[in-house]
Amino acid sequence: MSPTPPRRSRRDTPPPRTGSSETEVLRGFLGYLRESVAAKVEGAPEPHVRTPGVPSGTNLLGLLHHLTAVERATFLGDRVADWQGTFHASPEDGVADVVARYREAVARADEVLDQCADLASPVPRPRSGSPSPSVRWALTHMIEETGRHAGHADILRELIDGATGR
Template identity: 65%
Template sequence: MSTRRRHDTGPPSTGPGERDVLVGFLDYLRAAVAAKAEGVPETQARAPGVPSGTNLLGLVKHLTSVERHWLLGDRVADWQATFHAAPGDTTDSILATYREAVAEANKELASWDDLAEPGPRPARRGGQAPSRRWTLTHLIEETARHAGHADILRELIDGATGR
């Protein structure tokens, strides 16, 4: 295993508004997750890196469902299933689907002027969807958590570190 260390990039420069800052950090984390899966041979991207079965492709596939659920209002029946790549999935197809979901989500985010309004996630029975501010903060937390997992998995695969 060779060790490839990239220079880590710092936090993004963002616009003056709250939405600009939140979306800037979310985009920064999205790019970090995608970069961790790029260039990894298929078998290694699918291989569980830890006893729980977590793997790079599963993380990206899960985050695609997270984007679609929280920002586009899609329902997810089985969250555990979102962590598993299908036999026909490839690194390229999973990354393309993730990037498509991110692009669609960013179009939605661009229309958000009031972060206090309810977000698009379907409300639970009888309840109201959380605010857009909460939704963006949650997406940053969820994406950052899995970006950390992806960092560790990638380092275990080939020693690559950094963004």
């Protein structure tokens, strides 16, 4: 990564105007953050997209790979044995592969959420032996998790090629 990347920006997308129900607000903000983080990874150049931007090893592609695992665990019931390992995409995975898997996980998670009319009910995920969180908790957690990593992605993408904006 060059120490002074060229300044490139794109239009900043404001937060969504959602409906007035709690579900519409939560799902609207989660959708907004999901799209923001995916857009940060799309078009990012190799090998910089997987090059750590900070001493902890965090990289742009790894963030989206991790968020895919979180979506799948939260809404689809996937078990994750090594959360730290989810921060690293396979060397064979290109940007398009990781983005496509993320978008597919989001689409499947949205299918689950489409079936949930009551925010207080548990997420209907196929995981036995472990209680599911409420839909409200799951949505709030995903907003927090995705927003946190979207902020990391903002910084990492700007360090790579100067791209800013949501």
